[in-house]
Amino acid sequence: MARGDLDPDLPSLRSVGYRQLWSHLAGACGLPDAVAAGQRATRNLAEAPAHLAAIGTVLDWNPQPEDQELVPILRVMSTVAAR
Numbered sequence: 001m002a003r004g005d006l007d008p009d010l011p012s013l014r015s016v017g018y019r020q021l022w023s024h025l026a027g028a029c030g031l032p033d034a035v036a037a038g039q040r041a042t043r044n045l046a047e048a049p050a051h052l053a054a055i056g057t058v059l060d061w062n063p064q065p066e067d068q069e070l071v072p073i074l075r076v077m078s079t080v081a082a083r
Contacts, residue, residue, distance in 0.1 A: 016041045 006013065008022050017038040024034035 016045050 008014070008019065013019070013022060020034045020038040020041060023029050023037070024031050029037070
């Protein structure tokens with residue numbers, strides 16, 4: 001914006017919520033609309049793992065010896081996601 005070194009295409013400014021507030025700062029929308037849009041984007045991001053589980057997306061993960069403590073947790077999560 002005014003600094004000249006910020007651009008909405010920078011990776012850090014593409015994060016959830018930043019784009020929506022950037023639109024407000026650029027004058028494209030009011031603050032309440034930007035906040036609501038940021039909340040929607042955050043909600044959509046939070047719901048993505050549940051959606052992937054619901055449609056049966058399988059994650060390809062091969063546990064390493066140092067990951068063995070995670071295996072029981074992942075089994076429970078897989079069982080819950082399969083319901």
